[in-house]
Structures are given as structure tokens and as C-alpha cells.
Amino acid sequence: MARTISFLLNGEAVEVRVEDHWSLLHLLREELGLTGTKEGCGSGECGACTVLVDGKAINSCLYLAVEADGREVLTIEGLAAPDGTLHPIQQAFIDHGAIQCGYCTPGMILAAKALLDENPDPTEEEIRHGLSGNLCRCTGYLQIFEAVRAASASVRKEGIRVLSGERGR
Amino acid sequence: MEAFTAVGHRIPKLDAVEKATGRARYIQDIKLPGMLYGKILYSKYPHARIVHIDTAKARRLPGVKAVLTGDRIPKIRFGFYKDNVPLKTGKVRSRRDEVVAVAATDPDIAQEALDLIEVHYEALPAVFDPEEAMQEDAPLVHEEHKTNVLKLPWKLHYGDVEEARKRARHVVKERFRVTWVTHCCLGTSGVIAEFDQSNNLTVYRNTQIPSLAQKDFMDALRAMGLGDRRVRIIKPYIGGAFGSKLDTYAFEYIAILLAYETRRPVCILFDRKEEFFATSTRQPAIIDIAQGCDAEGRLLFRDVSMILDNGAYTSWGATTPSVMMMPISSLYRVPNVRYHARCVYTNNTWSQAMRGYGNPQATFAIESSMDMLAEEAGIDPVEFRLINVNQPGEVTPQGFRITTCGLRECIEEVKRRLDWDGPKGLGEGVGIASLIHVGGGARVYKSDGCGTLLKMDDYGRVEVFTGATDMGQGADTVIAQVVAEELGLRVEDVRVIHQDTDVCPWDVGAHASRTTFVACNSALGAARRIKERLLDLASRELAESPEALILRDREVRSRRDPEKRMEIGKLLRKAHFRLKGQMLMADYFYDPANENLDREFKGNLSMTYTFGAHGVRVKVDEETGKVRILKYVAAHDVGRAINPMLLEGQVYGGALMGVGYTLTEQLIVDKGEVMNPNFRDYKVPTAKDAVAVETAIIETVDRDGPYGAKGIGEPGCVPTAPAIANAVYDATGVRIRELPLTLERVLMAIREKGAPNPVTPQPEGR
Ligand code: FES
Numbered sequence: 001m002a003r004t005i006s007f008l009l010n011g012e013a014v015e016v017r018v019e020d021h022w023s024l025l026h027l028l029r030e031e032l033g034l035t036g037t038k039e040g041c042g043s044g045e046c047g048a049c050t051v052l053v054d055g056k057a058i059n060s061c062l063y064l065a066v067e068a069d070g071r072e073v074l075t076i077e078g079l080a081a082p083d084g085t086l087h088p089i090q091q092a093f094i095d096h097g098a099i100q101c102g103y104c105t106p107g108m109i110l111a112a113k114a115l116l117d118e119n120p121d122p123t124e125e126e127i128r129h130g131l132s133g134n135l136c137r138c139t140g141y142l143q144i145f146e147a148v149r150a151a152s153a154s155v156r157k158e159g160i161r162v163l164s165g166e167r168g169r
Numbered sequence: 170m171e172a173f174t175a176v177g178h179r180i181p182k183l184d185a186v187e188k189a190t191g192r193a194r195y196i197q198d199i200k201l202p203g204m205l206y207g208k209i210l211y212s213k214y215p216h217a218r219i220v221h222i223d224t225a226k227a228r229r230l231p232g233v234k235a236v237l238t239g240d241r242i243p244k245i246r247f248g249f250y251k252d253n254v255p256l257k258t259g260k261v262r263s264r265r266d267e268v269v270a271v272a273a274t275d276p277d278i279a280q281e282a283l284d285l286i287e288v289h290y291e292a293l294p295a296v297f298d299p300e301e302a303m304q305e306d307a308p309l310v311h312e313e314h315k316t317n318v319l320k321l322p323w324k325l326h327y328g329d330v331e332e333a334r335k336r337a338r339h340v341v342k343e344r345f346r347v348t349w350v351t352h353c354c355l356g357t358s359g360v361i362a363e364f365d366q367s368n369n370l371t372v373y374r375n376t377q378i379p380s381l382a383q384k385d386f387m388d389a390l391r392a393m394g395l396g397d398r399r400v401r402i403i404k405p406y407i408g409g410a411f412g413s414k415l416d417t418y419a420f421e422y423i424a425i426l427l428a429y430e431t432r433r434p435v436c437i438l439f440d441r442k443e444e445f446f447a448t449s450t451r452q453p454a455i456i457d458i459a460q461g462c463d464a465e466g467r468l469l470f471r472d473v474s475m476i477l478d479n480g481a482y483t484s485w486g487a488t489t490p491s492v493m494m495m496p497i498s499s500l501y502r503v504p505n506v507r508y509h510a511r512c513v514y515t516n517n518t519w520s521q522a523m524r525g526y527g528n529p530q531a532t533f534a535i536e537s538s539m540d541m542l543a544e545e546a547g548i549d550p551v552e553f554r555l556i557n558v559n560q561p562g563e564v565t566p567q568g569f570r571i572t573t574c575g576l577r578e579c580i581e582e583v584k585r586r587l588d589w590d591g592p593k594g595l596g597e598g599v600g601i602a603s604l605i606h607v608g609g610g611a612r613v614y615k616s617d618g619c620g621t622l623l624k625m626d627d628y629g630r631v632e633v634f635t636g637a638t639d640m641g642q643g644a645d646t647v648i649a650q651v652v653a654e655e656l657g658l659r660v661e662d663v664r665v666i667h668q669d670t671d672v673c674p675w676d677v678g679a680h681a682s683r684t685t686f687v688a689c690n691s692a693l694g695a696a697r698r699i700k701e702r703l704l705d706l707a708s709r710e711l712a713e714s715p716e717a718l719i720l721r722d723r724e725v726r727s728r729r730d731p732e733k734r735m736e737i738g739k740l741l742r743k744a745h746f747r748l749k750g751q752m753l754m755a756d757y758f759y760d761p762a763n764e765n766l767d768r769e770f771k772g773n774l775s776m777t778y779t780f781g782a783h784g785v786r787v788k789v790d791e792e793t794g795k796v797r798i799l800k801y802v803a804a805h806d807v808g809r810a811i812n813p814m815l816l817e818g819q820v821y822g823g824a825l826m827g828v829g830y831t832l833t834e835q836l837i838v839d840k841g842e843v844m845n846p847n848f849r850d851y852k853v854p855t856a857k858d859a860v861a862v863e864t865a866i867i868e869t870v871d872r873d874g875p876y877g878a879k880g881i882g883e884p885g886c887v888p889t890a891p892a893i894a895n896a897v898y899d900a901t902g903v904r905i906r907e908l909p910l911t912l913e914r915v916l917m918a919i920r921e922k923g924a925p926n927p928v929t930p931q932p933e934g935r
């Protein structure tokens with residue numbers, strides 16, 4: 001069965017025909033060509049496919065595309081400002097060596113965003129908890145934690161209210 | 170000397186912006202026009218005769234463009250022992266044996282086609298235990314081989330172990346076991362193969378060995394009757410490697426064969442389950458080790474014998490003994506050494522390189538045994554190691570010429586930071602283990618070289634075409650740093666291109682922690698040629714002798730006369746846009762002066778060796794068996810940290826991979842079948858398990874290293890297991906001899922404490 005859904009994708013309205021069994025990950029990567037969202041396991045165990053739906057981090061490999069109907073979806077492609085200015089979390093990941101192979105990175109950054117949106121000043125424990133669904137095999141996580149702390153500080157300092165689903169800063 | 174402007178700085182990885190914005194394209198993200206999707210049907214049995222394969226239904230399925238079986242393909246043999254073929258004929262020898270392959274217009278159709286294929290097998294008796302496989306009447310995995318024991322030369326004896334054993338005051342012997350673990354790259358394996366009209370082949374592949382893969386595929390083309398055709402390897406971004414992509418595999422040849430058959434690009438991507446069961450693991454081993462020392466605690470001998478479960482086919486796992494030899498012969502000063510390893514075919518999965526290449530396995534046994542011997546001799550483990558510590562200038566029994574060596578400093582740093590002699594809480598213990606690894610390339614192949622082409626534009630920017638492979642470790646960035654430093658440019662002026670064998674020179678591959686050392690030396694060689702010409706041009710423009718000129722801050726300037734200066738870009742334009750103009754380009758091929766091992770396995774394998782020591786403080790819950798790491802210190806002699814931030818990332822990542830190896834990770838293989846091919850049941854450390862590793866970076870500035878650097882890609886995961894196991898012993902009095910130290914295993918050992926040790930077999934006499 002196919003049906004048409006419409007939702008806000010990275011701030012832009014899209015209308016698209018989807019099959020009932022499609023995952024949101026499939027829709028994004030295979031149908032819409034947004035390959036920034038990665039697949040690491042296809043079964044909800046690695047977090048590489050993390051995107052934000054109405055501000056909440058979800059595993060898009062398990063999330064049915066039809067469920068996105070009427071919602072706001074934010075993927076890694078929508079995080080930087082249209083002029084290319086990076087989101088503070090992206091910048092912090094870059095500056096703190098939190099990216100090696102980079103395969104976990106889009107999911108990790110969006111998981112971090114969901115965390116900081118809800119809790120702008122997380123403790124180390126809260127960061128670990130917030131990212132525990134996102135595996136990284138390269139970094140040993142420590143520089144990722146550093147990046148999240150740094151992003152949290154810069155978000156608070158600059159008084160930026162990072163709204164879910166909002167485009168860029 | 171002026172401070173460096175690029176080297177030694179915490180410069181973000183060059184491709185980090187692409188990766189942080191989701192623009193970096195991995196093999197999973199590439200779609201070529203007309204591309205087909207290949208899938209592989211694997212064996213249902215660990216050992217069986219293939220009686221009949223019926224592919225008729227699959228062939229009729231709309232969308233299916235090709236179905237291949239072993240009897241319909243040319244004779245392509247691959248792997249270190251050339252005992253593997255892309256699609257099996259006659260019989261299957263493991264559960265990961267490839268039997269049929271299909272290509273279809275859509276992955277779902279390809280999957281449906283696999284489901285329509287019927288293969289009739291006749292089960293054969295199988296063997297899963299390497300010791301059983303060595304017995305006379307064991308089923309043969311490869312009949313033509315006549316025995317399950319591979320004919321490999323892993324045997325060495327330096328000095329006289331038996332004589333030393335007689336002299337030894339204290340002797341310990343023990344058996345250790347290490348099992349299968351796997352790389353768990355977040356990005357799975359994948360390949361796209363495409364032929365052009367003239368049958369030249371392009372392969373997109375997340376490989377660590379572009380040049381060697383190119384050669385392997387050229388051999389395959391020869392077998393296909395296309396011997397004179399070209400092969401081009403394009404490397405997209407690599408989603409992690411860690412040794413898993415150091416060989417060519419059946420699925421790559423299958424993609425090539427399907428592409429040839431269909432005349433269309435064919436993509437094969439592994440799903441996570443395949444990644445777990447159909448890629449090669451770290452080499453498991455049964456290790457018998459005996460060591461002895463004199464009354465003063467000086468090591469007299471080390472005697473090691475190993476049995477390696479080779480699995481059904483042979484990749485680099487079977488050659489890990491050539492690296493295990495390194496710590497066995499050369500970690501600490503030990504005059505008499507004997508080592509023998511046998512690799513045995515079984516119907517299990519088979520192994521490959523994985524970060525450390527056998528070194529973590531061997532070091533687990535050596536460093537656990539070191540603690541046992543220290544206790545036997547009544548000497549503190551740190552003291553005992555310092556008595557035997559390696560020293561600069563020494564030549565080890567294997568002929569390794571140690572240049573710089575910071576092992577003493579590493580051990581002392583660990584001792585200090587861990588507060589080794591300080592008080593310990595209830596259930597707490599401390600442990601230490603050291604490492605030696607190749608730090609200046611490793612001549613395991615006929616060449617250990619890496620080529621660089623360098624060209625400058627009209628604006629003072631430079632492109633570096635390198636043979637090196639970046640797989641996330643930061644090769645691109647450190648190469649840019651040394652080139653920028655040498656040419657007085659900024660790192661952002663340097664672009665490093667490493668993705669395409671059509672434009673990049675040869676390199677033996679990203680292994681042996683060699684890339685920083687070899688590829689940076691190569692890039693430096695090319696940069697120096699450019700520098701010489703820049704200075705020559707400038708000396709004429711500025712009327713100054715070249716010796717008085719330096720390159721810095723995008724300028725060439727005189728040391729003596731601050732008025733004499735010119736922007737490098739301007740200098741380049743002046744050289745270019747004139748009659749008989751010139752542009753600056755240079756090439757360089759760096760092949761280190763290290764040596765292949767001889768028949769006795771002697772030779773200076775690496776230009777320099779890297780050392781380190783890890784120390785941990787643990788708390789063991791005697792009720793649950795849980796080992797909690799309270800503090801972790803990783804001290805490394807790195808020569809020089811070209812980029813401390815990336816270097817720390819290598820150590821953090823390596824150490825946590827080591828922690829996974831030690832505490833939680835294992836592929837559970839039952840009758841040849843991987844029972845836990847997913848992240849739910851195979852426990853990779855998560856953010857919650859991340860250990861707050863404290864790094865201590867010791868710079869010994871090696872004379873042969875680029876700006877003094879040694880390799881650091883692998884060392885981080887080498888001493889983790891014995892450091893933790895030694896700490897667990899310190900905490901509980903329980904010696905765990907088998908990895909991983911799961912809750913059950915630790916708990917069981919604690920419960921059995923007091924019961925006599927089971928008799929362990931000793932290394933056999935030779
Ligand atoms: S791909 Fe969705 S959780 Fe792994």
C-alpha cells in the first residue's frame with residue numbers, strides 16, 4: 001500500500017508518496033537522496049540513523065515513514081544555517097576531535113542536539129546517558145563528550161535557544 | 170629553533186566538516202546509473218558436500234540479471250594461502266562459504282531471488298576445535314592439503330631456552346586463551362564494480378590497501394582472460410577499518426564477476442549480520458607460555474607455543490604469529506626465546522588483521538605471565554618490569570635495533586599517576602602492562618614504501634597526492650601538517666588526495682601503524698624538493714643566498730634582512746608567467762631502510778619501535794563479578810605528537826577497543842555458526858562504558874621519524890587486557906587466563922578461589 005504524506009523536512013514542506021513498510025531511513029536515503037543519515041545496523045542498535053522528529057531523537061531505521069506525516073523532521077543536512085554556518089554542536093565536534101571515520105557522526109550530533117535542547121547543561125552522566133544509544137567504534141567517546149560540553153557552554157553563552165526542528169541556529 | 174606553526178598543533182581533521190554535515194560519501198551513499206545490487210547465498214552447513222544447486226526459479230524472477238555459481242566462474246584463487254575461491258564448488262567448509270550470487274535491479278528482488286534458490290547439501294563430519302583438528306583421524310577441511318595443520322614456518326629459537334630454564338631461579342608457566350572478536354566498523358563493508366566498454370575495471374571499495382587490491386583484481390582479470398586490462402580503485406570515505414579491510418574478499422570478486430556478466434555496475438553492501446559473520450575476525454589462540462628469571466629478577470628465558478584456529482580459509486590471521494614474535498622476542502630484555510605457532514584448519518570462521526595484528530593476544534599472555542613471575546620472585550610488578558626494561562641502543566634477540574625508547578618513562582609515569590603504592594579501597598586493585606610495537610613502518614611485504622606527488626598552484630596552495638589511506642585515523646591531516654610546516658604554509662593551504670589509484674602513487678597499505686611514519690616521510694621528501702626550488706627562485710628574486718632564506722607564514726623571507734621577503738604565491742606567479750615559465754611539482758617515493766625478516770625471523774623489521782605502558786585501577790564486585798575501571802592511564806612513547814588531538818583520539822579509541830576485548834566482546838561461535846551477529850548480543854562498549862583514559866604522551870623525537878614521530882594507530886589497544894587482568898588479580902587474587910573477563914567468568918573464578926588450579930598442558934619440547 002502506498003499513500004501520500006506531507007511533513008516538514010529540514011524546514012521545508014515536502015509531500016511524497018510512501019509505501020507502508022518503508023522506514024523513514026529508507027525514505028530519506030533512497031527516495032529523497034539525503035544520504036547524510038547513515039545505516040549501521042538497520043535494527044535499532046547503533047544510532048547511526050538518528051534523526052529528530054518533533055525534536056525527539058529517533059532511530060529512523062525503525063520508524064515508519066508514514067508516521068512522519070504532519071511532523072517536523074530534522075536530519076544532519078538541515079542543521080547548518082543556509083549560509084553554511086555550522087551549528088555549535090557541529091563546530092564543537094570538529095574542534096574537539098570527536099570525528100574520526102565519521103560514520104557515527106550525523107547520528108551522534110543529532111542525539112547530542114536532542115539532549116542539549118532538553119537539558120542545556122548536562123552533567124557527564126547525563127551526556128553518557130543521552131548518547132548511550134549511539135555507538136562509536138573509533139573515538140572511545142571521550143572527545144565526543146568534550147564536544148558536547150563545549151557545545152553546551154557555547155549554546156548557553158551565546159544565549160541561543162536551539163529549538164527543535166528549527167533550521168540552523 | 171623557531172616554534173612550529175603546524176606540527177604539534179591540535180588541528181581538526183581536514184574532512185571533519187564534510188563528515189559533520191553529512192556530506193561525506195561512503196560506499197553506502199554511492200549510486201551509479203544503471204547500478205545493480207548483488208547478494209550472496211551462504212552455506213547452511215559448516216562442512217558439507219554440495220550435491221545440487223537449483224537456480225531456475227531465481228533466474229526467472231523479473232529484475233534478476235545474473236545468477237552465478239562456482240562452476241560457472243573462472244578459476245580465481247585469493248587469500249594469503251590461495252586456498253579460497255569466490256564461489257565454492259564441490260563442498261563448503263564453513264558457514265560463511267559463498268555458494269550462489271545474484272544481481273538484480275533492486276536489493277529486495279536480489280533477496281527474493283536468494284530465497285528461491287535451492288541447494289542440496291550432504292553434511293560432512295566437521296571439526297571446530299583446533300586441537301582436535303590436529304589429530305590423525307580428524308575430518309580434513311582441505312583434502313588436497315592432506316592435513317589440517319598449515320605449512321607455515323612460525324618457529325624460532327634464539328639462545329638456549331633449555332639451558333636458561335636450568336639456571337632460572339623462578340619459573341612460571343601457564344596456558345592462556347583468547348577468542349574471536351570482530352572489528353565492528355560502524356560502516357559495513359561494501360563494493361561497487363564496473364567495467365567500461367573495453368573491459369577496464371573500476372572498483373569502489375572502502376579498502377585499506379588500494380595498491381595491493383589493485384594487484385589482486387588484476388590477477389582476477391587475468392584469470393578471466395582480461396589480463397591486459399586496467400584496474401582503478403576509488404576509495405570513498407571509510408566508515409572504520411581497524412584491519413578488516415586489509416585483504417580482498419570473496420564478495421569483491423563476486424561483484425566483479427557479476428559486473429562482467431551483466432555489463433552493469435554491481436554493488437554489494439553487507440548488512441550488519443553479514444558484517445558479523447561473513448567478515449574476518451581477530452585471530453583466536455591457545456597460548457602456552459613459560460618464563461624464568463634469576464634471583465635478581467632478570468629475565469632469562471621466554472618459551473611460547475601457540476595453536477591458532479585458522480578456520481576454513483586463510484587470510485592474514487594466519488600470519489599474525491609474525492607480529493606476535495615481536496613482543497615475544499623483544500618486549501623487555503630476554504636473552505633466550507623460543508616460539509612456535511601452528512595454524513590449524515577448522516570449519517570455523519577465519520581471521521584477518523585487527524588493530525595490533527596478534528600483538529594484543531601475545532601481550533595478554535606475556536604480561537599476565539610477567540606478573541605471575543614477579544610474584545614468584547617476590548618483586549613488585551612495576552619494579553620487575555623496570556629491571557627488565559628495554560633501552561635505547563639495544564639490539565633485541567630478533568635483531569630489532571631499538572633507536573629511541575621511552576618505556577622506562579612510560580612505566581614510571583603510569584606508576585606515578587596511578588598512585589601505585591597508595592592505599593586501595595575494598596575490592597580495588599592496580600595492574601600494569603607494557604607494549605612494544607613497530608613504529609617506523611614494517612617490512613612485511615617486498616616494499617614498505619609510499620609515494621607522493623606534490624604540485625603547487627599560482628597562489629601558494631599545494632595538492633598532495635599520496636598513496637596513504639585515511640580511514641578516520643587522520644592520515645590526511647598529519648600529512649597536511651608536515652607539508653605545511655616544511656613549506657611555510659598553513660594547513661588549509663594543503664589539500665591531501667588519497668582516494669584514487671589513477672592519480673595517487675603506490676603504497677603498501679594502512680597497516681602496522683605505518684602511515685604517519687612512512688607517508689609523512691614520503692610527503693616530506695616531496696615537499697623538500699619543492700622547498701629547494703622555492704628557495705632557489707627566491708634567492709634570485711631577493712638577491713639573497715638560499716641558505717639565508719626561510720619559508721614561513723606563506724612568505725619566503727631572509728633571516729638577516731627583514732626587508733627581503735616575498736609572498737610565496739607571488740613568487741610562484743613570477744616563476745610561472747614569464748618566458749620559459751615553470752610550475753613547481755615534485756615526486757618522492759619513500760621506502761624505509763627496514764628489513765624483511767630472514768629465515769630465522771631475524772631482521773630490523775621497523776625503522777623504530779614504539780613503546781607504552783597502561784595502568785588501571787579497578788574495583789571488582791565479588792558478588793557479581795563486575796570489573797569497574799576507576800582509573801586508566803595510557804602512557805605512550807610516540808616520538809613526537811604531530812597532532813596531539815588526533816593522537817589522543819587514537820589512544821582513546823584503541824584503549825576502549827582494548828577494554829571491549831578484555832571485558833565484554835566475543836563472537837559466540839557454535840558449531841561454526843556465529844550466534845550473536847548483532848549489537849544486542851555482541852557487546853561493543855557504549856558511551857556509558859567509555860573509560861576516562863588519561864594519556865601521558867612521551868616525546869622521544871626519533872631520528873628517522875617525520876619531525877621525530879612514530880606510529881600510534883595500534884598501540885592503544887595492545888596492553889589493555891593484561892593491565893586489567895593484572896589489576897583484577899591484585900584486587901581478588903584470581904588469575905583469569907581467558908578473554909573476555911565476563912561477569913560469569915570472573916565470578917566463577919572468585920568462587921573457585923582456593924580450589925587447586927587445573928593442570929595446564931606445557932609447551933611441548935622441540
Ligand atoms: S541503523 Fe538504525 S539504529 Fe542502527
Ligand code: FES
Nearest residue numbers: 101104136137138
Ligand atoms: S567516528 Fe567512526 S564510528 Fe564514530
